[in-house]
Amino acid sequence: MNTEDMTRLKIPVAVVRRMPKYLTQAQYLRQEGVQWVSSLSLAEALGLTSSTVRQDLSHIDFQGVSKRGYSTVGLEAALARTLGVDHDITCILVGAGNLGRALALHEGFGRQGFKIVGVFDSSPAVVGKKVGHFIVRPMADLVAVVAQQKVEIGILSVPHEAAQAVADQLILSRVRGLLNLTTAHLRTPAAVPVVDTRVLSSLRELAYSVRSRQV
Amino acid sequence: MNTEDMTRLKIPVAVVRRMPKYLTQAQYLRQEGVQWVSSLSLAEALGLTSSTVRQDLSHIDFQGVSKRGYSTVGLEAALARTLGVDHDITCILVGAGNLGRALALHEGFGRQGFKIVGVFDSSPAVVGKKVGHFIVRPMADLVAVVAQQKVEIGILSVPHEAAQAVADQLILSRVRGLLNLTTAHLRTPAAVPVVDTRVLSSLRELAYSVRSRQV
């Protein structure tokens, strides 16, 4: 099988979830001026085994070199291409509470290609207010903005109770994926993937780990 | 084996990661006045199979009832006990950038028992500034605050480059677990668990999902 075919095959979720870490590490090494990295040193830096690293990287359209390892520049480019982050991705953010405002103000996402082009809120008390250089817009503008700016991703940082309703509105407005920062579980059609990032869940998981390791 | 023994056994990570979701759902149902919930309806609400739900809940010290399901009140209590979130957990936050300030201002965590008792930053420009009712403290105060307030969890929201050094300081100050919001991979001794919540990684994972589902 040639590499063209291979990269079209579905990559296991577990592997996709590690790819952003490899990408971050490849970027870092390249910035540091490191030109080559072995599967073993990637593994050590990321808390994995070299075997896992080689298995994972076999899913991208990029080859290592015997005795030298992987070119950091090549690895970075191939990972970005595989993930689809080698070009800008347009996002909107719904929910201008503390968390939403922080994400809108955070510049790191834009630097990595995730461009936020609008901040929305359902509360009339918040609509019209400024968040950095954004002016918070009403939900009624959603459909038009998504269409005009070709928005791909909707970021949800609304209260738990509102989450599903807002997700439904985002889907109707034709965003193609959702980043869910709420505690709610979102139901979406199969064509609209959801990735969850729940700080509260992580804290609870950590509470368990802390307790179970102490004894 | 009695249930006492069982709950002392190590619970698989995959199960621990789902427990916060069951807890959120049990809380929600209880608040709505629902008294009983079946494994099937939990599964439907959370996007799982009823088989997974029953397997998972067999790890907590709590029994369902044939023909009725699980008592929402009992389930909530047992999950909170198992996770170790049936009492307050003291946290500090390091890094008073946009994200850090947002988390400090967010009231939801405190309501769920995660009490932030201090906000720290290494930048003299930020130290002394107010974040909500907190006054940002210098890193030099870390050890004393952790000891005096019995801080269990350190939340990291510093820049990538500073992450490992700050993690090391937190470990020296004797926090017992780290919530890592940075893009860095943290190396810690086995006794100090780390849970990662990386918004950028989630966005990248989502970018891949969006692209692979469209075709």
Added chain:
DNA sequence: TAGATTGTTAATCGATTAACAATC
């Protein structure tokens, strides 16, 4: 009682690790 739903065992599926020939 009849039947809905649990708890658990066994089967399947997927992810990780080990091992090693190929290669630069």
Added chain:
DNA sequence: TAGATTGTTAATCGATTAACAATC
């Protein structure tokens, strides 16, 4: 060349699902 490191196959390990007896 010799040996370090890849890419890949096979083995192991763990997680999910299916199935069903027990039970209220």
